[in-house]
Amino acid sequence: xxxxxxxxxxxxxxxxxxxxxxxxxxxxxxxxxxxxxxxxxxxxxxxxxxxxxxxxxxxxxxxxxxxxxxxxxxxxxxxxxxxxxxxxxxxxxxxxxxxxxxxxxxxxxxxxxxxxxxxxxxx
Numbered sequence: 001x002x003x004x005x006x007x008x009x010x011x012x013x014x015x016x017x018x019x020x021x022x023x024x025x026x027x028x029x030x031x032x033x034x035x036x037x038x039x040x041x042x043x044x045x046x047x048x049x050x051x052x053x054x055x056x057x058x059x060x061x062x063x064x065x066x067x068x069x070x071x072x073x074x075x076x077x078x079x080x081x082x083x084x085x086x087x088x089x090x091x092x093x094x095x096x097x098x099x100x101x102x103x104x105x106x107x108x109x110x111x112x113x114x115x116x117x118x119x120x121x122x123x
Contacts, residue, residue, distance in 0.1 A: 029105075037105065044097040048090060055086045 029037065062079045065072055 033105065037101070040097070040100060040104065044093070047097075048093050051086055051090050051093070055083065055090065058083050058086065 026034070026037075058079050062076060062083070065076050065079070
């Protein structure tokens with residue numbers, strides 16, 4: 001059983017070490033709509049890849065600095081500011097992505113895969 005296998009009428013999705021069920025709106029989509037939704041998600045992931053890499057690198061650097069016996073306060077503050085800027089930029093891109101999903105698929109009380117479902121996983 002691999003990624004996206006069927007469980008009765010519920011499509012299971014795997015990510016971040018967990019499995020969750022897609023909302024009813026996803027299950028009711030036509031196959032063409034699902035493909036378009038997945039394409040939009042893939043574009044978003046590629047568009048944000050470099051930002052997410054930078055963010056991960058800076059978070060590891062901050063964690064490493066905090067583990068040092070002599071904490072470099074100025075460097076930590078600088079990295080913290082850079083991380084905040086990256087999060088803000090990522091948030092803007094995420095909003096554009098969600099607006100595109102809503103434009104394409106309507107306000108169905110759900111969002112495209114790869115983001116937090118209302119009451120569900122992933123960020």
